Amino acid sequence: MSNEERTHPLASVHPIRYLNKLRDTTVGTVALFQFIKEAGAPTCMLTIRHRGVVITENPPSPQSKHLRGQKTWDSRFPGIDHSSIHSTGVIGISLRVEEKMSAKLKDIEVRTSFVAFDSLATPETPKDGCKSPMLEEEELTPQGASFGQLLVISMPRMAIRMAWAAQWAALGPYLQTMLPRYAVQLTQLSGPLSGVVMAPIVGVYSDQSTSRYGRRRPYLVVSAVGSIICWVLMGYTRELGDALGDVGSGKPGEVTDRKWTALLTVVFYLGMEIAIHISLIPALLLISDFAGRRQTLGSAMGHGWSTLGAIVVAAYTEFFGAAYNSMHWFLGMLSVFMAVCVGASCYVAKETPLDKQTMDKRSCCKNVTFAFGSIYGAVKTLPGVLAVYCTVIFLNQYAFAAYNGNKGMLFGLEVFNGDATNSATCGDECSEEQRDYNRGVRLAGGLADMLFCIVGYLYSWVLPPLVRRFGAKKIATLATIPQVLLMFMAFCDVVALDVIIVALTSITISTFFALIVPIIVHIFGHTADIGVYVGVVGSAISSGQLLNFIVGSVLVETSMGYRLPIFVGGAVSLLAFLVCVIFFRIKMFSL
Numbered sequence: 001m002s003n004e005e006r007t008h009p010l011a012s013v014h015p016i017r018y019l020n021k022l023r024d025t026t027v028g029t030v031a032l033f034q035f036i037k038e039a040g041a042p043t044c045m046l047t048i049r050h051r052g053v054v055i056t057e058n059p060p061s062p063q064s065k066h067l068r069g070q071k072t073w074d075s076r077f078p079g080i081d082h083s084s085i086h087s088t089g090v091i092g093i094s095l096r097v098e099e100k101m102s103a104k105l106k107d108i109e110v111r112t113s114f115v116a117f118d119s120l121a122t123p124e125t126p127k128d129g130c131k132s133p134m135l136e137e138e139e140l141t142p143q144g145a146s147f148g149q150l151l152v153i154s155m156p157r158m159a160i161r162m163a164w165a166a167q168w169a170a171l172g173p174y175l176q177t178m179l180p181r182y183a184v185q186l187t188q189l190s191g192p193l194s195g196v197v198m199a200p201i202v203g204v205y206s207d208q209s210t211s212r213y214g215r216r217r218p219y220l221v222v223s224a225v226g227s228i229i230c231w232v233l234m235g236y237t238r239e240l241g242d243a244l245g246d247v248g249s250g251k252p253g254e255v256t257d258r259k260w261t262a263l264l265t266v267v268f269y270l271g272m273e274i275a276i277h278i279s280l281i282p283a284l285l286l287i288s289d290f291a292g293r294r295q296t297l298g299s300a301m302g303h304g305w306s307t308l309g310a311i312v313v314a315a316y317t318e319f320f321g322a323a324y325n326s327m328h329w330f331l332g333m334l335s336v337f338m339a340v341c342v343g344a345s346c347y348v349a350k351e352t353p354l355d356k357q358t359m360d361k362r363s364c365c366k367n368v369t370f371a372f373g374s375i376y377g378a379v380k381t382l383p384g385v386l387a388v389y390c391t392v393i394f395l396n397q398y399a400f401a402a403y404n405g406n407k408g409m410l411f412g413l414e415v416f417n418g419d420a421t422n423s424a425t426c427g428d429e430c431s432e433e434q435r436d437y438n439r440g441v442r443l444a445g446g447l448a449d450m451l452f453c454i455v456g457y458l459y460s461w462v463l464p465p466l467v468r469r470f471g472a473k474k475i476a477t478l479a480t481i482p483q484v485l486l487m488f489m490a491f492c493d494v495v496a497l498d499v500i501i502v503a504l505t506s507i508t509i510s511t512f513f514a515l516i517v518p519i520i521v522h523i524f525g526h527t528a529d530i531g532v533y534v535g536v537v538g539s540a541i542s543s544g545q546l547l548n549f550i551v552g553s554v555l556v557e558t559s560m561g562y563r564l565p566i567f568v569g570g571a572v573s574l575l576a577f578l579v580c581v582i583f584f585r586i587k588m589f590s591l
Contacts, residue, residue, distance in 0.1 A: 145348075147297070149349075150290055153286060153345050153349045154283075155305055155344055156279060159337050160306070166331075167191065168405060170323030170324050171265075171269060172408060173420075174265070175269070178265070191277075191545060195541065195546075197539075200375045202280075202535060203535025206281065206282050209354065211353060216349070217282075221342065223282075224343075226272075226275030226278070231331040231334050234331055235331040238261050240260070279342075280538060281534055281535050288530070295518050300460060303457075303460045304461075305341075307453045308453075309337070310453040311450060318447055319446075323445065375535070389584065392476070396576050397541045398545070398572050399508075399572045401545040402569025403486055403489075405549065408445060411495075413562060416440035418440055447499065451499060451500075472515060472589070473580075476512065477577065480573055483505045486567070486570030487574070490566040516537050
């Protein structure tokens, strides 16, 4: 068999690009596609049949013979059965699309010629002047919101990042003043654990939601209300603890027992974690929905708001001291920002609800089964390049969490040799060691975080031209290097140098977070329902955090204290760098 007559994978005729477009221009269940190259057929030929009747044909071609071969499976394209067809002069592929859109369109046949295909690059339509009137990219890809609208729509990213920054900069050190080290680590497990479980589930349910308020906004509103309730109650844990029998303020020589305060703080902390993870995936998807073809702009705006949120928390810590010393004001600030950001975004984002008549009616139990089935199918058939990306972001997130989850304790206990015991309540009677701890926490959550955010914000604006110039593969690989420096920082007591290393690590996180949605859109197209895949990547991120907290709760009990988790984080980043160099293969020169 000649090189042109051999069996080719479905990718050779750009099925995902065509499939995604047809899905948005039909209301039917796409049950069958057939891609065929006929002997003597024109270079660019597309025929679409519905129940045997030709809908459109460009240009006309004689009746073809459909020769069926053995079924094969290509893991790069999820939810699709591939059947290779090969004979002299005929190269084709038959595929069954398992996802149902509605019930009108039963059978569709598509024919197209063989086109050379690069499995690492974004599929493109043929450029020889022959185009299908049904499949115009400009017609089928959403045009997106205006610049101003997109700016407001992406605001929830700021509130979410503020919540995360508060978790690391304030709530973690606050727990440290009441609980032993291992208990703090175990409490912080709730965040990544809820992220691993909830991210893909929320992604699936969000894609399938038929709420009259849209697919994404209901999740944002529920998350905002839940977060605000938890923050308000958390601000009064000390008063509630006093009412339940807690005594003492932690001053030297005073009997102190704050078990109820600690317990209530942990409970509200868990509630906050769950609420925040409900909003993360819908916030990313809402930006992508309204960005249309301007995914670059949407990604940059979202990351800009996210960085600004972290800067606000860092500035609060820098100017007003450790946040746990003024919990009422700090948590009140978080509540106001959450209400304003989510409220403004939901007001501007006028989503079009899904038509309930086109969606399969399922019971609650069947919805749960469908959601987990979708997640399982997405994971099982995850494209290779996305699987490698998930692995790298998992490793990098482990390293980032190793520093971010321990930064207050690292600077306060190790670099400044402070004492965390009751340092949040000792007031003017704090010992020198307690003051050193507070200074370290203030530095980690203040100046160090501000520089981290400023560098990350500035870098986010130069990232698109860097990707266009050097490609996503090279930029992602090189961006991993700054976090490797954590290995050196773990044993360095030079405060200025430690702060510089912290600022540089923002390059790693900014790169990999900014590329999540663009890479998924690059693989599946602008019009695909990508919620489950964004959720899978979100689970990989949370899994990195989860592993860090599990391992970190053991590492911090060694004689090296909080230095060892930081060193291990740098070593894991080195592993991520090697994985990028060896396995990450993608030809992507735009966001």
